Amino acid sequence: MKADVASRILMGNEALARGLIESGCSLAASYPGTPASEILPAMVAFARETGVSLHSEWSVNEKVAYEVALANSMAGRRSAVIMKQVGLNVASDPFLRSAYLGVEGGLIVAVADDPGPHSSQTEQDSRFFAMLAKVPVFDPASPRQAKEMAAPAYALSEKYQIPVLLRPTTRVCHARQNIQLAPPEGLERPARFVKDPGRWCATPQFLRGLHRQLNDKLARIAADPEYAPVLTPGDGSRPGTAIVASGVAFSHTWDLLESLGLLGRIDIYQVILPYPLSGDFIRKIQLDYKRVLVLEETYPVIELQLRRADLIGRLSGEVPGEGELTPEVVRGVLERFLDLPAHTAVSAPAGGGVRPTLCAGCGHRAAFYAIRQTFPEGIFPGDIGCYTLGMNLGAVDTVHCMGAGISQAAGFSYAYGAGAGEAPAIVATIGDSTFYHAGIPALVNAVFQEARFITVILDNATTAMTGHQPTPQTGPTASGGAGAPVSLAGLVRACGVRFLRECDPYEIGVMSDLLREADLFCRDPEGGVAVIIARHPCLLDKAAGAFQARRRVEVTEACIACHHCLEEFECPALVLDEATGQVRVDEVRCVGCGVCVAVCPAGAIEAVSREP
Amino acid sequence: MRQQVIISGLGGQGALTLTRLLAEAAAAAGEEVITSETHGMAQRGGTVISMVKVGPFRGPLIPAGEADVGLFLHSQGLAAHRHFLRPGGAVFVNTATAGDYQALDAWTIAAGLGLHPVSANLILLGYAADRGALFAPTALLEETIATHTPERFRETSLTAFRAGVGAAGE
Numbered sequence: 001m002k003a004d005v006a007s008r009i010l011m012g013n014e015a016l017a018r019g020l021i022e023s024g025c026s027l028a029a030s031y032p033g034t035p036a037s038e039i040l041p042a043m044v045a046f047a048r049e050t051g052v053s054l055h056s057e058w059s060v061n062e063k064v065a066y067e068v069a070l071a072n073s074m075a076g077r078r079s080a081v082i083m084k085q086v087g088l089n090v091a092s093d094p095f096l097r098s099a100y101l102g103v104e105g106g107l108i109v110a111v112a113d114d115p116g117p118h119s120s121q122t123e124q125d126s127r128f129f130a131m132l133a134k135v136p137v138f139d140p141a142s143p144r145q146a147k148e149m150a151a152p153a154y155a156l157s158e159k160y161q162i163p164v165l166l167r168p169t170t171r172v173c174h175a176r177q178n179i180q181l182a183p184p185e186g187l188e189r190p191a192r193f194v195k196d197p198g199r200w201c202a203t204p205q206f207l208r209g210l211h212r213q214l215n216d217k218l219a220r221i222a223a224d225p226e227y228a229p230v231l232t233p234g235d236g237s238r239p240g241t242a243i244v245a246s247g248v249a250f251s252h253t254w255d256l257l258e259s260l261g262l263l264g265r266i267d268i269y270q271v272i273l274p275y276p277l278s279g280d281f282i283r284k285i286q287l288d289y290k291r292v293l294v295l296e297e298t299y300p301v302i303e304l305q306l307r308r309a310d311l312i313g314r315l316s317g318e319v320p321g322e323g324e325l326t327p328e329v330v331r332g333v334l335e336r337f338l339d340l341p342a343h344t345a346v347s348a349p350a351g352g353g354v355r356p357t358l359c360a361g362c363g364h365r366a367a368f369y370a371i372r373q374t375f376p377e378g379i380f381p382g383d384i385g386c387y388t389l390g391m392n393l394g395a396v397d398t399v400h401c402m403g404a405g406i407s408q409a410a411g412f413s414y415a416y417g418a419g420a421g422e423a424p425a426i427v428a429t430i431g432d433s434t435f436y437h438a439g440i441p442a443l444v445n446a447v448f449q450e451a452r453f454i455t456v457i458l459d460n461a462t463t464a465m466t467g468h469q470p471t472p473q474t475g476p477t478a479s480g481g482a483g484a485p486v487s488l489a490g491l492v493r494a495c496g497v498r499f500l501r502e503c504d505p506y507e508i509g510v511m512s513d514l515l516r517e518a519d520l521f522c523r524d525p526e527g528g529v530a531v532i533i534a535r536h537p538c539l540l541d542k543a544a545g546a547f548q549a550r551r552r553v554e555v556t557e558a559c560i561a562c563h564h565c566l567e568e569f570e571c572p573a574l575v576l577d578e579a580t581g582q583v584r585v586d587e588v589r590c591v592g593c594g595v596c597v598a599v600c601p602a603g604a605i606e607a608v609s610r611e612p
Numbered sequence: 613m614r615q616q617v618i619i620s621g622l623g624g625q626g627a628l629t630l631t632r633l634l635a636e637a638a639a640a641a642g643e644e645v646i647t648s649e650t651h652g653m654a655q656r657g658g659t660v661i662s663m664v665k666v667g668p669f670r671g672p673l674i675p676a677g678e679a680d681v682g683l684f685l686h687s688q689g690l691a692a693h694r695h696f697l698r699p700g701g702a703v704f705v706n707t708a709t710a711g712d713y714q715a716l717d718a719w720t721i722a723a724g725l726g727l728h729p730v731s732a733n734l735i736l737l738g739y740a741a742d743r744g745a746l747f748a749p750t751a752l753l754e755e756t757i758a759t760h761t762p763e764r765f766r767e768t769s770l771t772a773f774r775a776g777v778g779a780a781g782e
Contacts (some may be wrong), residue, residue, distance in 0.1 A: 251671030255669050
């Protein structure tokens with residue numbers, strides 16, 4: 001990023017980060033998750049560039065991040081907590097409570113939704129979550145708006161003493177736009193926590209009063225013209241008709257109306273604050289129009305508040321109830337709503353594309369191969385991260401949410417243990433970052449409840465899938481400091497685990513032996529939960545990659561075309577030679593790890609040292 | 613001035629570089645600009661598409677059938693992405709095979725100049741600019757490349773762009 005430029009092209013996430021810094025945010029806590037991951041690093045960079053003081057952290061999970069940010073707000077300072085939409089599920093406990101207790105310094109909860117979804121477990125709508133929590137929510141329709149909404153969000157948060165959600169979606173987060181910059185507000189706010197147990201400790205006898213205050217705040221916000229939807233009126237050629245839209249769906253609608261020659265012909269409202277929805281606006285929509293179309297992502301939050309039975313939207317079925325509202329989908333809806341000739345559907349070609357797979361040289365591939373070959377009939381509860389791709393090797397059977405693999409393994413062990421006959425091997429896999437996030441309580445529970453299964457912690461020393469954010473195992477911190485590392489193996493022992501081994505998964509034979517040993521421990525009457533830490537750094541980390549030996553790998557004429565390596569190992573550098581049916585090495589994609597040498601049942605793969 | 617451009621390629625071909633250069637050129641010309649990218653599977657060799665919308669557009673996506681210009685860094689992208697072009701839209705493809713598009717064998721040009729194959733992206737950009745297909749004249753694009761390319765790549769980037777400007781197609 002360049003300094004001393006008043007206008008820059010920024011990604012939505014960077015624009016949002018800039019808005020937070022310009023509005024005087026003093027603490028930002030986050031856990032990585034697409035599409036939100038770029039926000040925290042951008043805040044760190046902007047803080048450095050503008051010289052503002054900022055505590056920033058990659059917290060171990062979103063609940064912890066929320067609580068950290070909340071305390072800074074309680075002390076009268078502006079805070080931000082940043083996550084993707086499913087992260088709000090993790091933070092939901094402090095989130096819901098904080099609406100009742102309120103805040104002092106403004107608190108912005110930046111939650112990025114992922115309609116589609118493109119890379120998430122659900123396509124849930126954080127505005128709906130805000131409605132559950134009784135927290136106001138802003139819905140930016142562009143990168144520029146993501147920045148512009150930060151200041152009013154903080155102002156609302158402090159005026160009404162309530163946390164505020166700021167909800168971009170993928171197409172806002174990852175779009176780029178030219179954005180005006182401004183210097184940061186210099187807010188001089190030393191920490192000042194005022195004791196008020198009736199508020200900050202709020203035991204049940206205080207809650208009815210706090211809940212009444214909360215309801216009152218929402219009513220006042222809904223009556224505040226500052227947050228009412230913005231109307232671009234039509235010229236009267238489409239009387240009694242209105243389009244109501246929010247978020248990037250509004251932007252798609254605007255561009256489509258323009259290309260249809262209808263911009264300025266029909267009343268169109270952009271809803272800035274979908275919850276609590278302006279009371280005057282609700283009455284207007286209920287009384288002044290004959291036909292109203294509502295376009296929003298992903299659940300009918302505005303529709304539900306409008307309480308008008310004949311709305312055209314998701315509830316009526318005219319807007320699809322699932323999937324992204326792409327311009328093509330919106331165009332179809334507009335054509336039907338406005339009685340326009342249907343556009344000849346130019347659809348994308350079906351299928352095609354390469355399915356995603358682990359990178360060549362990934363330690364996880366070796367680990368999954370060892371697990372599957374050692375326990376062909378095993379059950380493999382998995383988890384969220386790059387290692388979800390163990391599915392391709394048949395070594396991941398379930399993927400639910402962060403840390404679920406361990407608890408599900410315990411559940412499977414009770415289910416199978418209750419029956420007669422020998423239980424299958426149960427091997428849960430979890431990443432190092434995920435272990436810090438959610439694995440510890442699950443492991444403590446499994447040990448105490450005497451479950452019997454193997455957990456393999458796939459330790460690549462990073463949070464890889466989301467962009468290589470650091471973990472507490474090695475650091476550094478979000479702002480580049482060393483941090484105070486917390487040992488992964490130490491944590492496993494502290495959870496009460498009596499069988500802990502560590503290995504490099506590249507050594508498939510060694511890992512297989514450890515897995516067999518672990519399985520015996522699980523089945524022994526005196527045994528219990530077994531843990532193996534399979535450690536190999538992520539090769540996309542340049543520092544790690546530099547230390548790794550790169551051999552020259554080739555498939556010799558001894559290849560019997562059994563395709564075991566293609567089907568069971570699935571390295572993208574091993575490709576089928578269509579002409580001969582044999583396998584060959586793609587030298588561009590091969591990183592020279594040599595793990596495939598041990599995979600070939602015919603011994604047809606050789607790896608030789610390269611010249612230094 | 614309004615123009616909608618799609619850039620199609622395989623992960624690693626420098627589609628994002630072109631997207632960002634076009635966006636910076638638009639901003640330098642005093643235009644509004646908004647772009648989108650597909651993230652995700654580029655590391656794993658998948659096809660990627662990005663979109664550049666120059667002018668007072670609000671949203672970052674171009675609907676199928678509305679793009680004015682398509683820059684295809686790999687002919688494989690035609691099957692996946694050609695439907696974004698409007699009838700009469702300009703299609704430029706990095707390929708040695710002639711077809712119903714404006715073809716340029718940018719890889720051969722790159723090799724001839726001793727440049728890395730990824731330079732094909734800037735060669736194709738120069739070619740399209742010289743044909744007058746883009747909102748920005750070649751001089752503006754050249755200046756944008758000079759300003760926004762890290763020092764160590766500046767010379768080779770400009771060489772590649774200029775080679776595209778001067779190239780004859782297939």
